[in-house]
Amino acid sequence: MNSLFSRLISVGVICATFATAAFSQTVQVTLTDGEGQPLENAVIELLLPDSQKSQYQQATNSLIDQRNKEFVPTVTTVTVGSQVNFPNSDDILHHVYSFSPAKTFNIPLYGQGENDDYFETFTEPGIVEIGCNIHDWMLAYLYVAETSLVSLSDSNGVASIANAPSGEYSLRIWHPRAAANIEELTQSVVLSSGAVTELSMSLELRRDRRVRRAPGSDGRRYR
Ligand SMILES: [Cu+2]
Structure with a gap:
């Protein structure tokens, strides 16, 4: 029993070592708007198959x-x-x-x-x-x-996801004012072991559809 137990332990240790090495990939996306300006507040999300999701939730x-x-x-x-x-x-x-x-x-x-x-x-x-x-x-x-493999672009338009697994995945991109829908903005990316995968994306934006805030007005709406 003792020798079986020690073999199980060593298998566990080997798996953990592989897992650590496999988690060092980064995907970094630089986003611009239709005029080439840095696009802040865009979301990037790496989509994993169901079998891999639970370890990133x-x-x-x-x-x-x-x-x-x-x-x-x-x-x-x-x-x-x-x-x-x-x-x-x-x-x-x-x-x-x-x-x-x-x-x-x-x-x-x-x-x-x-x-x-x-x-x-x-x-x-x-x-x-x-x-x-x-x-x-x-x-x-x-x-x-769906998982923690998600990031928001900063004022330079840069979003990055670290500690991603290696392999081929779908990368979803979303912005509140993106003219294209979320399916059109999903693309395939290959994350190579230990590498930083860099992408650039330009998004056409729709007009800001938020209600304009009237100066000095409370905008109060009674119901
Ligand atoms: Cu309010």
């Missing part, structure tokens, strides 16, 4: 604040199963909701500090549009990814 709590009658940040990515809270940092009331199929929720009128410990849980992958029932221009997007 560590949920992380996130926070979307409300400050000066805006959501901050406007685009957030989380892994499926994560929780997000929506504190109100303003000295007025907000009423946060989503009608998106990936997650419908409603947090009725609340003031500063009232819901600091309240979380919504996001169990379905997809894009959740979050609004405020009082201030029509307030809009945030929560991208609920």
Whole structure:
């Protein structure tokens, strides 16, 4: 028994060593808009087959604040199963909701500090549009990814995913104003062992469809 047990242990150690070596790939995408300017707040997600997903599904709590009658940040990515809270940092009331199929929720009128410990849980992958029932221009997007292999582009338009497995996968790209749909923006990438795979993408954008915030107006809507 002892020798069988020790053989099982050594097999386990060998597997772990391989696994560590296989997890060192990075994919980095530089995104620009139709005018060649860096595109911030674009999401990239590496799509894995079902058999590989579970090892990348560590949920992380996130926070979307409300400050000066805006959501901050406007685009957030989380892994499926994560929780997000929506504190109100303003000295007025907000009423946060989503009608998106990936997650419908409603947090009725609340003031500063009232819901600091309240979380919504996001169990379905997809894009959740979050609004405020009082201030029509307030809009945030929560991208609920299938795994943690997801990233948001920074002010230089750069998004990168580290610790990805090697192999051929689909890479999904999304932006709130992308003219092309999410299927059109999905492409195949090959991640070679230990390598950084660099891609460049240019996205045509639609007009900003957010409700314009009138100066001095509360934008109050009664129901
Ligand atoms: Cu509001």
